[in-house]
Ligand SMILES: Nc1ncnc2c1ncn2[C@@H]1O[C@H](COP(=O)(O)OP(=O)(O)OP(=O)(O)O)[C@@H](O)[C@H]1O
């Protein structure tokens with residue numbers, strides 16, 4: 386039997402994903418050793434290979450078939466636009482993609498002809514503002530601490546993830562418009578879905594059962 390390769394997202398989603406995997410009998414203890422520099426973990430018994438990657442790289446591994454399937458945030462799926470199947474919502478890492486800014490920017494957003502939008506998600510922002518044909522929207526790509534942009538005058542608004550709202554609140558900003566709810570999803574390579582159908586389907590079914598019980 387060939388090995389199935391699974392790509393997990395590093396960072397915020399990692400711990401919760403591994404907890405779910407543990408519950409369906411896929412042991413991830415070795416992957417949780419933060420001191421280790423090991424990149425790939427082989428489960429001989431289940432014929433699985435697991436690895437952790439940066440979020441935006443997970444859809445890339447899955448599209449090319451280097452991973453048969455992966456776990457990644459919906460934000461990343463939308464932003465990367467890869468040829469992959471999204472098959473299950475894991476209901477972890479729940480948050481929202483929003484347009485945010487100072488309260489006054491709400492009116493600016495409605496009436497002004499020229500809007501600057503800072504974001505780590507330029508494709509999501511471009512798609513969202515695409516329909517506002519009467520406005521010119523300048524999308525400014527940043528790599529973190531997006532909330533700084535309207536504070537220092539780089540942009541009027543931002544497109545970013547809001548979870549608890551604490552970052553916005555502490556910086557005098559608020560949600561102006563909600564774009565889309567987000568959570569972690571299972572994504573599958575289209576060829577793997579056909580070739581390894583039964584094994585992948587079994588893992589998806591087991592994950593679904595665990596989620597439904599939670
Ligand atoms: N408060 C949050 N902020 C950012 N992402 C969140 C949050 N809550 C849940 N998520 C989800 O967790 C995923 C991974 O988030 P994480 O912050 O670890 O990655 P990242 O923002 O790409 O990290 P970094 O840029 O620091 O490498 C996101 O893609 C998103 O789906």
Ligand SMILES: O=P(O)(O)OC[C@H]1O[C@H](OP(=O)(O)OP(=O)(O)O)[C@H](O)[C@@H]1O
Pocket residue numbers: 528529530531532545546547548549550551552553
């Ligand atoms: O609503 P909250 O619970 O405050 O969470 C949202 C914040 O968390 C994320 O930033 P992150 O911590 O990933 O740092 P970054 O801005 O450097 O990417 C996100 O970009 C927001 O800034």
